[in-house]
Amino acid sequence: MELDGRELRSALGRFATGVCLITAVNEEGEALALTANSFSSVSLDPPLVLWSLQNNSEVFTTYSKARHYAINVLAGNQQELSSRYARKGDHVLDAEHFTPGEHGGAPLINDALVQFECSLDATHPGGDHLIIVGRVHAMHAQVEGEPLVFYSGAYRALA
Numbered sequence: 312m313e314l315d316g317r318e319l320r321s322a323l324g325r326f327a328t329g330v331c332l333i334t335a336v337n338e339e340g341e342a343l344a345l346t347a348n349s350f351s352s353v354s355l356d357p358p359l360v361l362w363s364l365q366n367n368s369e370v371f372t373t374y375s376k377a378r379h380y381a382i383n384v385l386a387g388n389q390q391e392l393s394s395r396y397a398r399k400g401d402h403v404l405d406a407e408h409f410t411p412g413e414h415g416g417a418p419l420i421n422d423a424l425v426q427f428e429c430s431l432d433a434t435h436p437g438g439d440h441l442i443i444v445g446r447v448h449a450m451h452a453q454v455e456g457e458p459l460v461f462y463s464g465a466y467r468a469l470a
Contacts, residue, residue: 321463321464324462324463324464325462325463326462327460327461327462327467328348328349328350328460328461328462329348329350329384329385329458329459329460329461330346330347330348330384330385330393330458330459330460330461330466331346331347331348331350331362331382331383331384331385332344332345332346332347332383332385332392332393332396332420332423333345333346333347333362333364333374333380333381333382333383334380334381334383334404334409334417334418334419334420335373335374335377335379335380335381335417335418336377336379336416336417336418337370337373338373341403341404342403342404342406342409342411342418343370343373343374343402343403343404343418344392344396344402344404344408344409344418344420345364345368345370345374345396345397345402346393346394346396346397347362347363347364348461349362349363349440350362350382350384353444357446358446358447359432359444359445359446359447360382360427360429360444360445360447361442361443361444361445362382362442362443362445363437363440363441363442363443364440364441364443365439365440366439366440366441367439369399369400369402370402371441374443375434375441375443377417377431378415378430378431379412379414379415379416379417379428379429379430379431380415380417380429380431380445381412381417381418381419381420381426381427381428381429382426382427382429382445383419383420383423383425383426383427384423384424384425384426384427384458385420385423385424385458385459386422386423386424386453386456386457386458386459387456387457387458387459387460387468387469388422389420389422389423389459390459390466392408392420393459393466404418407421408420408421409421412426412428412449413428413449414428414430414448414449415428415430415448417429419451422453423453424452424453424456424458425450425451425452425453426450426451426452427445427447427449427450428447428448428449428450429445429446429447429448430445430446430448431443431444431445431446432444432445432446457469
């Protein structure tokens, strides 16, 4: 049985996820952000997380080679940031949206619920995506706040 790509995408969208901005610095020294909801924990010992990068992403080269990056879990009031950095051609971070991280200098999104400072541990081909595994070296978490949630093709709030 061959799966219809559109139907598969719709079915996968029935799994509610959080929304993250993956941030890194390119070779020119520009801070970049990319919206992703393909984030997951892998291991506590050692501390590993993963995310998936689309092979045809316009920032594929930067992210696939980044030695350091941050995964910023967005708060419910950060939908505008998510939408902006999801747009093609709009990945350069505004200076007022971040501070440089202490481990490798990856940008940390201001007021994110959680910020994970990572170094590249491994990559694995995964169909039309590259699976990127990162080792967490530092994390910063807010005590309170609601997450930005994505479900069935739209942003949602926890009820």
